[in-house]
Amino acid sequence: MRVQPDHWRVRATAALSILGAVAVASCGGTSTRVTNVTKTSATFAEQQGAIPNYIFPLASSQFYSAANVFQFQYLMYRPLYSFGASGQVQLNDALSLAYPPVYSNGGKSVTFTLKGWKWSDGVPITARDVQFWQNLVTANKAIWPAYVPGEYPDNVLSSAISPENPLQITFALSQAYGSYFFSYNELSQITPLPQHLWDKESATGTVGNYDATPAGARAVYKFLDSQSRSVATYDTNPLWSVVSGPWKLKSMDTAGNMQMIPNPEYGGPVRPTLKVFRELAFTQANDELNRLKAASSVSNTSVDFGYLPAEEAQQNSSLSSTYNLDPWSGWSINYIPVNFTNPISGPIFRQLYFRQAMQYLVDQRHLIATTFLGYANPTYGPVPIADPSLFADAQQQRNPYPYNPTSAQSLLQANGWTVNTGGVSICVSPGTGRGECGAGIKQGQPASFSLEYASGAPMVGEEMHQLASDFALAGIQLKVSQTTYDVVLGTAAPCTAGTACSWDLAYWDSPWIYSPDYYPSGDQLWACTGSGSTALYAGSNVGGYCDPQAEQDIAATETGGFIEAMNTYENYVARDLPVVWIPVQDYALAEVNKALKGARPLDPLLEIYPEAWRWS
Numbered sequence: 001m002r003v004q005p006d007h008w009r010v011r012a013t014a015a016l017s018i019l020g021a022v023a024v025a026s027c028g029g030t031s032t033r034v035t036n037v038t039k040t041s042a043t044f045a046e047q048q049g050a051i052p053n054y055i056f057p058l059a060s061s062q063f064y065s066a067a068n069v070f071q072f073q074y075l076m077y078r079p080l081y082s083f084g085a086s087g088q089v090q091l092n093d094a095l096s097l098a099y100p101p102v103y104s105n106g107g108k109s110v111t112f113t114l115k116g117w118k119w120s121d122g123v124p125i126t127a128r129d130v131q132f133w134q135n136l137v138t139a140n141k142a143i144w145p146a147y148v149p150g151e152y153p154d155n156v157l158s159s160a161i162s163p164e165n166p167l168q169i170t171f172a173l174s175q176a177y178g179s180y181f182f183s184y185n186e187l188s189q190i191t192p193l194p195q196h197l198w199d200k201e202s203a204t205g206t207v208g209n210y211d212a213t214p215a216g217a218r219a220v221y222k223f224l225d226s227q228s229r230s231v232a233t234y235d236t237n238p239l240w241s242v243v244s245g246p247w248k249l250k251s252m253d254t255a256g257n258m259q260m261i262p263n264p265e266y267g268g269p270v271r272p273t274l275k276v277f278r279e280l281a282f283t284q285a286n287d288e289l290n291r292l293k294a295a296s297s298v299s300n301t302s303v304d305f306g307y308l309p310a311e312e313a314q315q316n317s318s319l320s321s322t323y324n325l326d327p328w329s330g331w332s333i334n335y336i337p338v339n340f341t342n343p344i345s346g347p348i349f350r351q352l353y354f355r356q357a358m359q360y361l362v363d364q365r366h367l368i369a370t371t372f373l374g375y376a377n378p379t380y381g382p383v384p385i386a387d388p389s390l391f392a393d394a395q396q397q398r399n400p401y402p403y404n405p406t407s408a409q410s411l412l413q414a415n416g417w418t419v420n421t422g423g424v425s426i427c428v429s430p431g432t433g434r435g436e437c438g439a440g441i442k443q444g445q446p447a448s449f450s451l452e453y454a455s456g457a458p459m460v461g462e463e464m465h466q467l468a469s470d471f472a473l474a475g476i477q478l479k480v481s482q483t484t485y486d487v488v489l490g491t492a493a494p495c496t497a498g499t500a501c502s503w504d505l506a507y508w509d510s511p512w513i514y515s516p517d518y519y520p521s522g523d524q525l526w527a528c529t530g531s532g533s534t535a536l537y538a539g540s541n542v543g544g545y546c547d548p549q550a551e552q553d554i555a556a557t558e559t560g561g562f563i564e565a566m567n568t569y570e571n572y573v574a575r576d577l578p579v580v581w582i583p584v585q586d587y588a589l590a591e592v593n594k595a596l597k598g599a600r601p602l603d604p605l606l607e608i609y610p611e612a613w614r615w616s
Contacts, residue, residue, distance in 0.1 A: 039615045041276035042596060044071070044608065045306035047588065048285045051256025055240055055249075056228035057191040058136055058221065061145040063228075066587075067256075070515075070606040071279070075260060076243040078268070080112070080130060080190040081183065083518045087601030089331055089389040091183065094269045097125060097192060097244065101183055107176035107559070112187070114167040117267030119194050121242045127161040127169035132195035132211050134159050139217035144189075146516055148524055152186040178565075181558045184519030194242050198224060246272055246611040256281030262611075272611040285309045292319055292591055304596050305608075308589040310375050310459070316591075323591040324600070329386040331518065331604040332511040333379045334584035336451070336467075338504065341495040341544040345449055345504045347440025349543075353415050354438075354447075355577040357408040359401035361470045364583050366403070371463045376583040381574025383520045383566075386584070387604040391520055393567045400575050405473040412474060417447065424448050425475030448477040449504035452491065455482040460509045463582070478505070485509065494544035506542070511584045515605055521557040522569060526550050526578050545578035 046052070052072035054063035059073075082095035093100060101112040117125050137144055138153045146152070155174040162168035173182070200207050201219040210216030227239055234240050234252045241248070246266040252258035258279050262272040280303065282288040289312060291303045308316060308325065316325045338349045338358075348354050364378040377386035378399065385397045409419045416429030416437040425447040427437040437445070453464045461482065468478040488508045495501030514520050528546030553569035574581075587606065592599050598612035 040274060041278060042274050042304045042610060042613050042615075043278040043280055043302060044610065045288050045291070045303050046071070046256055046279050046281045047307060048282050048288065051281045052252075052258070052279070053231050053254075053256070054228050055234055056224050057193065058133070058140070058144065058224070059228075060143040060225075064145040066606045071608050072258075074245065074607055075247040075277075075610070076240075076245045076249065076263075077191055077193070078245045079188065079516075080192055081187050083184065083188060084603045084605040084607060087387065087603060089387060089391070089518055089604055101179070101187060103177075103179050103182075107178065107182075108173045109170060110173065110182060110187070111168060111170040113165065114192075115267065116167055117244065118265045119196075119242050119244055120248060120263045120265045121197075122265060123194070123196055123242075124167075125192055125244055126166045128166065129192035129195050130169050130190060131159055131161060132199060133190055133193050135211040135217045136193070136221050137189075139211075139214040140221045143221075146189050151523065152189055155186070176559055178557070178559050178562060180519055180562045181521055185517040185521065185523075188518055189516045192244065194244075197242050198239060203227070246270070247277060250276070260610075266611075268611070270609070270612050273614050274610060277610045277613075289315070292323065295322065304593040305599055306591045308591050310373055310585075310589055313373055313375070313589060316589075319591055322593060324594055326590045326592055326600060326602055327375050328587040328590045328602045329377055329604060330511065330513055330584070330587045330606055331384050331387060331389075331515065332513045332584050333382060333384055334511040334582050335379060335579035336505050336507045336582055337492060337543040337579050339492075339495065339501075339506075339543050340546070342501060342504060343495065344445075344502075346495075347438065348445070348447070350440070351415070351438040352576065353411045355580075356401060357411040357474055358471065358476065358580055359577055360404045360408040360411070361474055361476065362401075362467065362580060362582060363403040363470055364399070364581075367463055367466060368583050371459055371466060372583060372585055375586045375589060377586070379581040379584050381570050381581065382522050382525065383570045384514070384584075384604070390563075391566055391570070393570070395567070396570045396574055401577075403470075405470070408474040408476075412447075416441075417475075420475040422472055423475055424477045446477070447475060448479065450502075451478045451480045451505040451507070452488055452503065453480070453482050453507040454485040454488045454509040456485070457509055459585075460507070464507065467582075492542045494542065505580070507582075512540075513606070518605065519557075520570070521566075522550070522554045522573060523558065526573060527554045541578075543579065547576055547578070550576060550578070 046067060050065060050067040052067045054068045055073060057073050057077045059068060078097055080097050082092040083089060085092040097117060098112045098114045101110050103110050114125055114127060119125060134153060141147045141153055157172045157174055160170050196207060199209065199211055199220060201210055201223050210220050227237060231254050235249055243263055246263055246268060247260040248263045250259040250261045260277045288306055289309060292306045295302050340346050340349050368374060368376045380399045381396050383392040383396050385392045412419050412425055414435065416427055416435055417425045418428045419425045427441050427443065427445045429436045430441055430443045432439050451464060453460060464480050468480050471478050485508055488506050491503050492506035524540045526541060526545055528551055550573055553572050556565040557569050590602060595616055597614045597616050
């Protein structure tokens with residue numbers, strides 16, 4: 001899913017994820033200054049402008065951010081299944097509330113059994129709490145940012161709690177699904193909620209079974225949503241006092257500063273040893289940097305897990321006696337959409353040779369080294385390659401279109417274009433035959449396009465202008481301009497009959513993170529028929545890419561053999577270029593106190609697990 005830029009990065013750097021290790025990992029090295037082993041608290045710095053402000057796990061797009069979901073809600077309300085372990089993207093059985101799912105009926109049914117952990121008030125977490133979530137998300141699916149019509153929750157036809165076992169529930173599915181797709185992308189979206197406390201329509205109302213009807217489920221959601229918008233009451237509202245995770249909220253202010261204390265009823269494998277976990281809000285990146293500098297000169301640090309702005313990376317030397325610098329990459333890809341549906345430029349973009357020429361002009365290694373000072377990773381296709389996973393094969397990890405302006409020029413020349421290096425190339429051989437420009441491209445049509453990008457991050461502006469300079473080597477003119485994130489996002493949509501639609505390329509400075517759909521199957525991004533066409537509604541396939549082979553390969557990742565289907569899909573899409581692949585910046589440059597164990601490796605799924613943090 002796409003996350004708004006202020007929720008992804010500290011502006012002018014990059015960001016979005018954290019730790020998922022259960023085992024305590026060595027941080028390496030010991031501080032010569034920080035030796036206070038009696039410390040019983042730890043402090044996490046929130047990213048500039050990205051503060052938690054929504055506690056209810058069924059969050060709308062407005063509130064679906066790393067700060068809210070991965071670094072706030074998940075500490076208190078654990079999802080049914082957790083993903084990410086030891087810095088890798090994979091199902092984490094130990095942290096999950098349920099045992100691994102069991103598929104039957106040829107993949108059209110799935111049964112899972114909860115482990116019998118308890119809510120913090122001692123009430124068992126049961127299948128009824130899963131059904132409560134299911135009813136709420138089904139009745140209010142339009143607000144759920146991961147919703148794709150035809151997929152979850154639409155593809156769950158019914159849910160039945162076992163009469164013999166209140167911890168077991170079975171979903172009847174709309175079709176046969178592969179276990180990886182349904183576990184990683186559908187069950188991953190479920191968070192059991194305390195039905196015995198939250199199933200009410202008002203603060204003074206009694207708890208009932210209102211969620212059993214669509215109208216009742218909408219009323220319950222409306223109430224819980226209204227309560228979640230009142231940040232100032234979080235620490236006094238009894239709704240939020242009962243949790244399933246390792247932490248309970250002790251105090252919180254509207255600025256985002258908070259304190260959490262351990263939940264003694266937590267049933268997970270790692271319980272907090274810290275007595276207090278704090279998160280601090282910062283309105284300016286320099287404020288947080290100054291706090292890091294101050295902390296490195298005293299024994300009792302005030303920020304134990306913070307960030308260094310990428311443009312200030314050279315200042316790490318002043319922090320290195322106390323902190324380890326750890327670039328934090330997310331489970332993400334990055335790209336610039338092209339408008340296949342534009343009536344003028346669309347016919348050009350629909351030519352594979354032209355998309356190949358553009359990709360040959362993207363010098364990702366140079367951009368990473370110069371623009372992003374080394375703190376970014378390349379995107380070569382639809383599967384992230386920065387972090388270990390089961391999904392990216394060897395071919396996906398190699399760039400099929402390494403920077404080569406000569407190859408770009410040759411492709412254009414071989415397909416009916418006069419290449420004007422430094423100027424604008426022109427189609428001189430229109431038509432659909434060999435050596436001609438392709439269907440819909442007119443005689444004399446220039447290779448000149450607009451590229452609008454979101455303002456606010458100097459590094460991104462530098463990147464876009466570097467791309468324009470490199471594209472000019474093959475006479476592909478990019479007319480670069482900047483505007484606000486909201487304007488770019490509002491403009492970049494597939495063209496429809498009767499509407500003005502003139503955009504060519506757009507970049508909103510917001511990488512795509514595979515979350516809470518961790519299996520990178522492409523259905524939200526590149527599919528064009530059936531349920532996949534609904535990706536357009538999710539604001540993902542904004543360029544209107546539609547390819548029959550990609551469609552077939554995407555479907556196979558959902559229903560077919562896991563490894564083979566994923567490899568076939570990812571390698572085809574990497575070569576077919578539905579977008580222009582560009583580097584994805586690191587989520588952040590994390591600075592972690594050397595004496596704080598268990599905070600590394602950083603998790604690509606953007607979660608933090610301070611219950612595993614310990615002082616040495």
